[in-house]
Amino acid sequence: MNEKIYTKEELKGLSEDEILALLAESWGVQDGKIEIWAELPPLGESAYGFILEPHSVLTGERLYYPLKGLDRGNCKIFVSPKDAVRLGDKRKRCYVRCEVELSPESERIKHDNPFELTLKKGSGENLLYLPKEIPHEILINPSLNAERSQFISKAIYDFYHEKAMGDINKEVKQKQSEIETQISARETEFQQLNEKGLAELELTKEQRDKVKNLLDELNAQKVKLELVNEKLSQDKQLRLNEIKSLTRRFDQIEAEMNNKIQRLKSYVADKAHFLKTFEFVDEDDIDLFLNQSKPFIERVDGLSFNEDLNGDFQKAVSYIHAHLVDMEYMYPRHVVENYLTLLRTKDLIILAGDSGSGKTNLVKSFAKAVGGKSIIIPVKPNWTSSEDLLGYYNPLEKKYLATPFLEALIEAQQNPEIPYFICLDEMNLARVEYYFADFLSLLETRDDEPEISLYAESESAHVLSELKAVVDVIQSTKDKYSEHGVVNFIELLKDEQLNSQLRLAFGFSDKDSLIKYHSEIRRMLSAVMTMPSSIKMPANVHIIGAINIDETTHYLSPKILDRAHIIRFESPLLSDWNEILEEVVDYGFDDVSKPLIFDIQSLGYRANxxxxxxxxxxxxxxxxxxxxxxxxxxxxxxxxxxxxxxxxxxxxxxxxxxxxxxxxxxxxxxxxxxxxxxxxxxxxxxxxxxxxxxxxxxxxxxxxxxxxxxxxxxxxxxxxxxxxxxxxxxxxxxxxxx
Incomplete structure (x- = not known):
């Protein structure tokens, strides 16, 4: 080994490759690949580790950083969290063999050590073989006595185990060769026997008769199979003919339906023009009623789950996790895995934790990460029934009074390609079983979209019957108002004959205001057209609850717990941010600024x-x-x-x-x-x-x-x-x- 010790001044201005080359030369490494074996102390509760007292794999010699002024015993090598969990143990020391590389420049500057090393990711393995030479200090150091026997005996075991396995493999290969030779010989004998044919075999008459009977049976079965096959072919042709006939009939029915739909659209368009002319409805209400309104939300630009990630959910979790960290939301990977999986179940998810633990932040940030929309609905302590959640029909005003929750469902229905995440915040401020149980029972429908009934259809029928009577009276004088260019209801009322007919039809006196009646009909009709009597649960909606547990809240009843999934949260300040950043770096994405766009089915569907x-x-x-x-x-x-x-x-x-x-x-x-x-x-x-x-x-x-x-x-x-x-x-x- 080269015993040269370098000063920090000598290393200034050198590139990482040059510094690594000096270290390799100092440690006697020829090919540039620095491999060591060393001790990994117990990890305890730490997420990462440091290996100590490194030794050369080639020579077994103890290695030191060749830096002047550095404590020779302080030759620690950093181990990342992922490798620490894989190689180490919380309670006992381990021995590892690994390849090392220079630590990031920021770490080397921080610790004032240009030679500082870190374990090369994924290169480490627990020591299974004795090195060529056992260092003297391992054999005499009392502190290592507890591990020495285990360390050496395992290595000896592995040595003999490998030798025995080599012998066994050699013997197995030899046996395989012998068996293959025997099989080849038998195959040759069988082929020769088959070529001679039955006629040359020395069989008794009884044996020949048995063979003949067997052949006759096989021929009979062959004939039966041919008949069955022919019948199947005939049945197939019949089914094809039936399908063709049904297809033609379907095309005819579709053409008839399209014709009827077109006539219906023309009729509705004509009536809609009439209603708009006389200001009974607005154009927006007509568009909404005919389902012709444009979506409120445009689909955002982003990566495609199916095209860019080939529908790989593991890659999707990696990308979403990296995207969230890029937006400075520090959730561990397993939280993203768990949350995405629960969303795909289409069950109720309840996020539980202290205030500020990141519950609603997860809903909002995840929605952005997949190009969706989150809507947070605060729950009030005075909610006692499903009406507080969904609203109710007011018979006096003849209109349905919707809630933010219902409006969110309707908005989601109008934007079927956008995933919606509706969160009931502080869900347990009121008793969940009072206001949510009926809705939760509806969500148990797994093989179809559950339908939510809002009010009786008879209410809307009553409003429409009143409107029809008004329209009939007005249309009876269509020629007259067309001839005089009457274009609105106020102008229409100036016609004394029509005014009298309307008062007579509805029993109004001269004191009653037809203008007020017109306003009432307009309001009632708008309510009926904009709020249907029932709504199906949109396939693009996910329901999430967020709860705190303290003296101001209620516990969840068994009925709710039986139908929901609970995820507990802790403060983000308790997370290991270094480990999260390590995970994200390992994913290897160059750009995670865009959301990941899923089709609605990939984010979950209601299956049994x-x-x-x-x-x-x-x-x-x-x-x-x-x-x-x-x-x-x-x-x-x-x-x-x-x-x-x-x-x-x-x-x-x-x-x-x-x-x-x-x-x-x-x-x-x-x-x-x-x-x-x-x-x-x-x-x-x-x-x-x-x-x-x-x-x-x-x-x-x-x-x-x-x-x-x-x-x-x-x-x-x-x-x-x-x-x-x-x-x-x-x-x-x-x-x-x-």
Whole structure:
């Protein structure tokens, strides 16, 4: 090794390649690829790590930064969060082999070390083989005694294991060669035997008769199959003829319908012109009624999910995550994965967390990230029925009084290509089961778009019958008002004969104002035309709730919890921003400024939940958990919840194929929010709280062996342990929401 020590002055002005070349020369590296092995200390709760005391893979010698004035023992090498999780352990030290590269210039300047290194991403692996030479300090250092036996024995095991596998592979190849030779010989014998034919075989008469009978049977079956095939061909032709006939009939009906529609449009256009002329309706109302109004929102420009990302949901999550970080919304990747998956279920999503934890920000920022629109509806504490959510029909004014929520649904209906995210903010300020339960029941319709009834159609029929009577009277004098150029209702009333006819038709006296009556009809007609008696739930709408849990709010009832998915949030200040930035850099996108545009179906559609299959591993797991724990604890857990879980599991695989993560998330969404009961009640020889603490927590740890790598707020094990701890401090009362 070159023992030359450099000063910082000597390194000034050198390029990164030149600095790296000096380090490689100092460490005896010839090909420029610097490979080391070293110790990775326990990570603890840190998301990243530093490997210490590096050694050369080639010589086993201890390596030091060749920089004057630097403590020779301070040769730390940075390990990124992703590699730290993959290579390290929270409680014990590990040994790794890896390739290293220069740290970013900003880090080298920050730590005043031009040679500072970082582990090259993805290059590290846990040490499996003994180096050519074991450094003396590893064998004599007392602090390493605990690891030494494990370290060496594993290496020896791997050495002999590899040698044994080589011997086995050699023996297997030899056996394979022998078997292939035998098979080849048998194939040759069979071919020669087949060429001789049955006639040359020495068979008895009885054997020949059996062979003949067998051939006759095969021929008979062949004839039957030919007949079946012929019949199938005939049936196919019949079906094709039927299809052609139906197609012709459909074309005829379509032509007739188009003709009728055209006549209807002409009739409506004529009546619409009449109504507009006499100021009963505005042109905007007519356009809206005929569904000819232009969308309120133009589709924004952006990347196409299907064309630019080939419909890959994992890439979509990466792009959306990078886009959100670019807009300075610092959510971990798994939150984006989870939220996108839940949106695709088309179930109700409820975001729970303290004020300022980023709940409504997620709704708004995600909507922008996919070229959609978010509408935040504040819930009032005095909401007590579905009328507060959807509005109601006022019989005195003969019009429907809509709410912002209903107006949002109607706006979404008029913009079917734009995804809408309607968020009920502080959803639990009022009792959700009072104002939202009826609407939530409608959302359970999975095989069709649920229809929301607003008011009786008889109300609109009454308004239209009054309008028809007015129109008939006016049209009876059509020639007269056309001849004199009457173009509005005020001019029309100057005709004394028509004025008298209208008063007579409606029993008005001279004191009654026809102008006031005209205004009433105009208002009622506008209400009927702009607000239909029912509305179908638009396919482009996603409903999200945001809740805080404090003394001013209400808990969610079992009916709501059974139909919704709960996502808990923590303050963004508690997130590991460095880890988030590391994730985004790894995605490798050059430009993430534009939104990612999905077609509406890709963001979720209302399909029936998967069928319940008792043999499915997910179903088996939660059937057993229900028997062992949920039922005993008095927690409602039914087949629909499991089917919701199957749907979530299938969709999550598009972005993350880790089944353990899926089970963890499902427990947090659908199971743990129902943990509200008196833990002091006995179940056999133990209390409910003891069953949870001693048995259920341990079962979850076995079920989720990687739970310690999850963030605390998103770990079902950690959450349940907190619930138990809070219950002990609260006289045994178990409450997930406390």
């Amino acid at each position: 939940y998967p069928k319940f299959d008792p043999k499915d591993p997910f179903c088996e797991l939660f059937i057993s958990l229900n028997k062992e724990f949920f039922h005993k604890l008095g927690i409602e857990f039914g087949m629909r919840t499991i089917r919701q879980g199957l749907n979530y599991l299938n969709l999550l695989k598009d972005v993350n194929d880790d089944d353990e993560i899926a089970v963890n998330n499902f427990l947090l969404h659908k199971v743990l929010p129902k943990f509200t009961f008196d833990g002091n009640k006995q179940i056999g020889a133990q209390t409910k709280l003891e069953l949870v603490e001693r048995v259920f927590v341990e079962r979850l740890k076995q079920l989720l062996p990687n739970h310690e790598t999850y963030s605390d707020i998103f770990s079902s094990v950690h959450t349940l342990e907190n619930v138990v701890s809070d219950a002990k401090a609260n006289d045994g009362i178990v409450n997930f929401w406390s």
